[in-house]
Amino acid sequence: xxxxxxxxxxxxAGGKGTRFWPLSREDHPKQLLKLFSDNTLVEExxxxxxxxxxxxxxxxxxxxxxxxxLRALFPxxxxxxLIVEPVARNTAPCIAVAARRILTRDPKAIIAVLPxxxxxxxxxxxxxxxxxAATHAARGRVVTLGITPTHPETGYxxxxxxxxxxxxxHPETKHRARMIQAFVEKPDHQxxxxxxxxxxxxxxSGIFIIRADTILEKVRAHLPGLAxxxxxxxxxxxxxxxxxxAIRACWTDMPDISIDYGVMEKAEGxxxxxxxxxxxxxxxxxxxxxxxxxxxxxxxxxxxxxxxSSESVLYCSHGLLATLGLRNxxxxxxxxxxxxxxxxxxxxxxxxxxxxxxRNQTEYL
Amino acid sequence: xxxxxxxxxxxxAGGKGTRFWPLSREDHPKQLLKLFSDNTLVEExxxxxxxxxxxxxxxxxxxxxxxxxLRALFPxxxxxxLIVEPVARNTAPCIAVAARRILTRDPKAIIAVLPxxxxxxxxxxxxxxxxxAATHAARGRVVTLGITPTHPETGYxxxxxxxxxxxxxHPETKHRARMIQAFVEKPDHQxxxxxxxxxxxxxxSGIFIIRADTILEKVRAHLPGLAxxxxxxxxxxxxxxxxxxAIRACWTDMPDISIDYGVMEKAEGxxxxxxxxxxxxxxxxxxxxxxxxxxxxxxxxxxxxxxxSSESVLYCSHGLLATLGLRNxxxxxxxxxxxxxxxxxxxxxxxxxxxxxxRNQTEYL
Numbered sequence: 187x188x189x190x191x192x193x194x195x196x197x198x199a200g201g202k203g204t205r206f207w208p209l210s211r212e213d214h215p216k217q218l219l220k221l222f223s224d225n226t227l228v229e230e231x232x233x234x235x236x237x238x239x240x241x242x243x244x245x246x247x248x249x250x251x252x253x254x255x256l257r258a259l260f261p262x263x264x265x266x267x268l269i270v271e272p273v274a275r276n277t278a279p280c281i282a283v284a285a286r287r288i289l290t291r292d293p294k295a296i297i298a299v300l301p302x303x304x305x306x307x308x309x310x311x312x313x314x315x316x317x318x319a320a321t322h323a324a325r326g327r328v329v330t331l332g333i334t335p336t337h338p339e340t341g342y343x344x345x346x347x348x349x350x351x352x353x354x355x356h357p358e359t360k361h362r363a364r365m366i367q368a369f370v371e372k373p374d375h376q377x378x379x380x381x382x383x384x385x386x387x388x389x390x391s392g393i394f395i396i397r398a399d400t401i402l403e404k405v406r407a408h409l410p411g412l413a414x415x416x417x418x419x420x421x422x423x424x425x426x427x428x429x430x431x432a433i434r435a436c437w438t439d440m441p442d443i444s445i446d447y448g449v450m451e452k453a454e455g456x457x458x459x460x461x462x463x464x465x466x467x468x469x470x471x472x473x474x475x476x477x478x479x480x481x482x483x484x485x486x487x488x489x490x491x492x493x494x495s496s497e498s499v500l501y502c503s504h505g506l507l508a509t510l511g512l513r514n515x516x517x518x519x520x521x522x523x524x525x526x527x528x529x530x531x532x533x534x535x536x537x538x539x540x541x542x543x544x545r546n547q548t549e550y551l
Numbered sequence: 552x553x554x555x556x557x558x559x560x561x562x563x564a565g566g567k568g569t570r571f572w573p574l575s576r577e578d579h580p581k582q583l584l585k586l587f588s589d590n591t592l593v594e595e596x597x598x599x600x601x602x603x604x605x606x607x608x609x610x611x612x613x614x615x616x617x618x619x620x621l622r623a624l625f626p627x628x629x630x631x632x633l634i635v636e637p638v639a640r641n642t643a644p645c646i647a648v649a650a651r652r653i654l655t656r657d658p659k660a661i662i663a664v665l666p667x668x669x670x671x672x673x674x675x676x677x678x679x680x681x682x683x684a685a686t687h688a689a690r691g692r693v694v695t696l697g698i699t700p701t702h703p704e705t706g707y708x709x710x711x712x713x714x715x716x717x718x719x720x721h722p723e724t725k726h727r728a729r730m731i732q733a734f735v736e737k738p739d740h741q742x743x744x745x746x747x748x749x750x751x752x753x754x755x756s757g758i759f760i761i762r763a764d765t766i767l768e769k770v771r772a773h774l775p776g777l778a779x780x781x782x783x784x785x786x787x788x789x790x791x792x793x794x795x796x797a798i799r800a801c802w803t804d805m806p807d808i809s810i811d812y813g814v815m816e817k818a819e820g821x822x823x824x825x826x827x828x829x830x831x832x833x834x835x836x837x838x839x840x841x842x843x844x845x846x847x848x849x850x851x852x853x854x855x856x857x858x859x860s861s862e863s864v865l866y867c868s869h870g871l872l873a874t875l876g877l878r879n880x881x882x883x884x885x886x887x888x889x890x891x892x893x894x895x896x897x898x899x900x901x902x903x904x905x906x907x908x909x910r911n912q913t914e915y916l
Binding site: 535538 | 871873875890899900902903912
């Protein structure tokens with residue numbers, strides 16, 4: 187039987203963050219933004235995996251606050267496919283909870299864990315690699331996707347890889363996995379340049395594919411407290427008489443830890459598939475400039491008149507934006523708030539948000 | 552009797568123009584903008600002269616289209632103090648018509664002709680010079696105010712002056728007039744630098760003070776056709792049974808010419824008073840940068856959060872504007888339209904307006 191028949195997708199859609207202020211607000215994080223089309227990033231993530239995973243096997247994990255928004259975006263999503271965290275936790279808990287729930291449905295389930303706020307330009311390339319990854323995962327591997335770097339990016343974590351994985355079943359496949367030697371932190375520029383030269387480093391996409399039973403074994407091994415909470419939670423009746431307090435207590439007891447720190451970086455035998463499908467985590471407004479939409483290398487969204495302007499990110503969700511003589515700038519126009527800064531300052535947008543907090547102008551946060 | 556007792560003011564408020572787009576629109580020219588305060592520029596002009604000229608002697612000339620707006624701004628303005636051009640003409644006709652109307656009220660009237668869209672920082676200095684100018688004008692002089700240049704501005708016309716005017720009555724006054732040798736066109740940068748060095752050039756402020764009978768004599772001498780039309784117009788009954796068609800016909804017959812070209816540059820014996828009262832014609836958005844409002848030398852209007860931003864014009868009449876890392880930029884946020892450009896490009900705003908016309912997006916014009 188094909189690995190594909192057991193493939194589930196888990197979209198991680200609980201993130202907060204204001205790096206895309208003023209478009210993102212506290213109640214409106216990045217995965218709910220429309221940056222590239224009339225669809226939000228979480229919808230694009232859903233559509234991207236849909237050719238490989240049928241909708242009944244796509245789950246979405248999110249926070250209590252964002253759950254109503256996601257139910258509205260995906261009205262056909264079965265309630266059992268929505269993992270709602272009643273208290274804010276990092277990624278390890280919701281992934282473990284999802285794995286436990288999926289395992290009940292299919293003991294051979296494989297889960298593709300997908301951040302819901304990334305951009306992918308080559309959808310077919312993405313699907314090809316996901317399918318190959320599922321095959322590796324079916325054999326019990328923890329498979330991550332590592333993006334072949336195109337420039338010395340300092341905003342991403344890296345994965346150093348080693349030899350090809352011994353794979354008797356697929357000696358000649360196009361997407362052979364490599365053994366992971368180490369996860370490395372975001373580098374400074376010089377280090378990033380050396381990584382690019384070395385040729386053995388990939389960007390950590392945060393996408394990984396793993397069998398449900400495998401991830402639960404790893405959680406049991408490295409985060410036994412979490413494993414206990416997950417079991418407790420799975421025993422609470424989730425029928426008509428939901429014990430909300432008991433569910434909340436379970437989540438409250440779970441450790442606030444990411445899957446990367448809590449499991450992946452401690453686990454052994456991890457593999458990575460070097461990938462190139464036009465990926466970006468779209469970490470700041472500037473990241474959009476990698477996806478120009480006009481001849482002057484601007485990223486343009488909405489009603490924009492760009493006269494003699496180039497290499498800029500010009501985003502307008504309300505009214506008209508006119509620019510004249512701009513280069514390497516970011517301009518974001520939303521209903522009620524406008525941001526203007528040079529492209530190389532977008533990582534400091536939080537300074538603006540802090541200033542607004544200091545001035546108690548919370549209506550803009 | 553004091554010249555001051557016969558002093559009238561004529562505010563020229565008929566101008567069009569979109570140099571302050573997107574704040575100025577076709578139906579919303581510069582004199583109706585609030586750039587420095589909660590008052591429009593025409594209101595500021597009115598308030599500025601009011602300590603010297605009582606309201607019943609302040610007249611406003613404007614176009615048919617803008618008249619309702621001005622009536623709303625000045626609800627107490629007597630209708631006879633509003634000169635409404637039924638067809639668009641330049642400044643010479645409305646000044647001549649106003650002079651004729653004022654002369655009927657006061658044969659000794661002196662008129663201060665004031666563009667209504669300028670900025671003045673030193674109001675008392677302005678009043679002092681206006682009063683001195685009225686004294687000169689009472690003796691039949693055509694008195695212009697020339698601004699002592701502070702930098703080699705290429706956006707203004709200049710006045711080259713000669714000797715002090717022989718003035719037996721005021722040999723020692725502070726504001727002695729100089730004979731005008733020539734009006735000169737807007738110079739290029741190099742020429743402007745040479746003017747600044749020469750020390751005999753002043754910026755043409757467009758403000759002049761003249762006796763009503765004197766200006767009508769000059770119009771008769773240099774624009775006899777206009778003088779005829781003005782007489783015809785003054786003979787039309789402007790009581791209850793206004794002959795709108797006859798009035799319109801009079802205006803239609805008037806030459807479309809400015810007072811500068813039509814009269815001033817041809818007239819003899821003109822004098823100029825060198826003046827320094829913090830004047831600007833506020834010709835473009837950039838001009839506002841000469842009037843910084845914060846320590847970082849930004850001109851700020853409205854709700855603006857300027858982080859690490861300096862020497863910029865940050866105007867926000869709707870919502871919030873946040874800037875980060877800007878220098879020498881202009882950002883204008885209005886309801887429905889936003890403009891961003893480097894400060895040294897604001898003279899090209901018309902290119903944006905042209906582009907909008909080309910795209911037929913007239914709702915923004």
